[in-house]
Amino acid sequence: MDPEPQIDLSKQGVVLTTVEGLYNWGRKNSVWPLQFGLACCAIEMIAASMARFDMARFGAEVFRPSPRQADLMIVSGTVTKKMAPQVVRLFNQMPEPKYVIAMGACAICGGPFRDGYNVLQGIDLYLPVDVYIPGCPPRPEALLEGLMNLQQKIASQRLTGPARPRHLRQSAPGEFTVPQFGSHDLVGPRLPKDQTPDANS
Amino acid sequence: MTSSARACLKTRLLMQTLEQIKDRITASFPDARLEIIANGSPANQPSLLLDHAHARQIARFLRDDPALRFDYASNVTGVDWPEKIVKEKIKVKKIIDGVEKEMEEVSDRKTSAFLESVYHLYSMTLGHGPLVIRLRTVNRGDDVALPSLTPVWRSCEFQEREIFDLFGIQFQGHPDLRRILMWDNFVDHPMRKDYVPTDSGEVAL
Amino acid sequence: MMAVSDLQTSRAGDSAGHDLLEVSMGPHHPSTHGVFRMNVVLDGETVVKLSPVFGYLHRNHEKIAEKNSYLASIPYTDRLDYICSMTNNWAYVLSVEKLTGLAVPERAEYIRVIVGELTRLFNHACLAGFLLQDMGALGTPLMYAFREREKILDLFESLSGARMMCNYMRFGGCRCDLPDGWLEQAAKTVANFDSFLDHFEALLTGNEIIRARSDGVGVLPAALAINAGVTGPGLRASGVNYDIRKVDKYGIYSRFDFRVPLGERGDVFDRYMVRILEMRQSLKILEAAMRDIPAGAIIDPKAKLRNLRPKAGEAYGRIEGPKGELGFYLISDGSATPYRFRIRPPSLINLTVLEDMCLGHTIADVVIILGSIDIVLGEVDR
């Protein structure tokens, strides 16, 4: 659908859209994040949801404590090896469609604590991450910008065709293996490198 | 007269009393082997090395003695002293052609390897401190047991568990000696100097 | 009441005609202020046994610090108690100054007191906000507290460049001087912080729901508090007069006259009230410090920062952080990296008595008692 007629029509109060457009428009403006704070980035995430930076403008201020009612997991803080199984299990217990934002240098690659013996060097070793937000901690505006990037990503997802997202493809795995505690380190298969979250977006 | 100088003055008052404290302890525990370990930094916090047998009784004495009243164990630290070759200049007295002269000789000496737990004690009732006491294990290998001071000060409970978890010192008499930070079936003691972390298969950036 | 010691796991003996339920308020739980876990054994709704589990945010500060130079460890201290980065810097820098015997110029001492007390202000305000959130007042007190915190973070940002991770203090002084206009802005913020506190107290202190929920809940006797090493507002709420600003007189705290508020019963309400009163005393210190801050250098010129190699020796320095006694024990062997870098975590040691305070209370009270201890997991697990 080319946008020009759409814009002219919407000036006269007539909205033209597709089923997909409506479906994605509804989803992107009510992304419910999981109440899941790990470390310093969690304080910046709380500050982003408070009055001054006001995440409510993006419909994302409803922090759901239970993974059953959340669509977005903001991994805000250092994922340690002792916490990694819980993070992956929580992500598995969230209903589809679900997204992951890796907030802060620690969630992306271990950050300043990269060579700690108990620190997982990035959550994308076990989970498909949709948006990476660099910073230590990223400012609340950076988190909001990451949220906008995610909203654009949701808006551009297709319902049918080969390029549809992971949760709409029967072939794509619905569950990610939870790592186990070994005697020296975490054991268990990691996310294969080629499996980017969504082939097309 | 800024802060650190004033702080040194205050601890200096304790400095003289460290000898007095040592004498006070040996007065009531005659066969305890105590040793004052100097501290090179200007912080002026020398420490008192206790022997295993009397450690807990001396600790209880330090807490309950009316003149000392060290009722608050602020900080318990584990330190790993692996074996080191130390090049030392030893002053050797030699008789050279009839005259006794002091000669300096360089020789390397293997320091003894041990694990250590350091207690910083303060007194909330009398307001003085820190009194630093140290406990050392026999070696770093099989005999790494130390008497636990948790029955005397409950603030050592979690800190001694952390030393057991990260250094491997077995605290005898600790009510609940389990790992506190690492997961339960973790076997290494990661804060030891010779701990080699497992390579996480990650390409170094 | 069943003796705690002879308790097995969840299917314990049902002497009272019903089973005991073992539930884990696990690493991911809205009331645990981060990734902290408590294994609670419940007799109906009453807590019979509570064992805390730590380590979910053990980021190995002490191992990394052994590979870092003394200067490189300063940004890591920001991330210990990630709400009060300035006071963490101060504690570390104080113990390095003890290790090396560095002197601190007057102006730097005043700046340290100002930013330290500003940190204490918004830490206690946020604590009250989170505590009320645990009691069920979702959002409102926390919104007020975070609004004030944002004002003080603006001050820190204009001073040090970063909102939360200031990395501002150095051995022998501070990194940069106050930008012009900063003191007036800080004076304005401190002036209307007083009226914010009046609003806050009007909203909270007299509220009978809060009194009903917190009077006599989680009582901590003074003797147990001393023996278990509880420090900070939790200790003073039990009536023990021990404030390291008065005991050690570090920095220039001896020049300010401020009183140390003490509680009587040591329950959740006393811990809340002591913090509110401490905020008022901090305001007095701030006004005095901002009034007579001298001009002058802010760092000791001969303080070597980059290649600091302190003589072999050790030092234990401590300050009265917002959460309790925050201490750094440094052992140096003459090289550029510390031989041992130990952090005395007030939050972890204050949790020693969590079980003693929670026994016999309902699980809803456990949430409030944990909230009143004020823990931050970055400092608990280090």
Add this chain to the structure above:
Amino acid sequence: MNFGPYLFLVIFGLAALVFALSPLALAWLWARFFSPRKPGAVKNAVYECGLNAQPTGWVQFKSEYYLYGIIFLIFDVETIFLLPFAVAFKGLSLGACLAMLIFILLLAEGLVWAWIKGVLVWK
């Protein structure tokens, strides 16, 4: 063909039924065509704060909870009966008021008995 006064009731019922079932049918169709079901062992496991849940749910609860719940239910149902009585209160004869009074007093007496027996306290 006169269906009498009940025709609109049937239509009204059917409309309500359609109104209720159509979103469900739409959702079912959507799920069948667009988003395939992918149940998994971890996804369907009990959520226990991120941990592996040991099945301790089936625990014998304190009996006081059960009694407390029953008493609440009784008085909840009682208020339903009181509603028509309160609405028609003005037009009632003395006999009706007496009967209602007996009904209320009987229940109040039950509450007093339960209170004395200490059922309402489960500490």
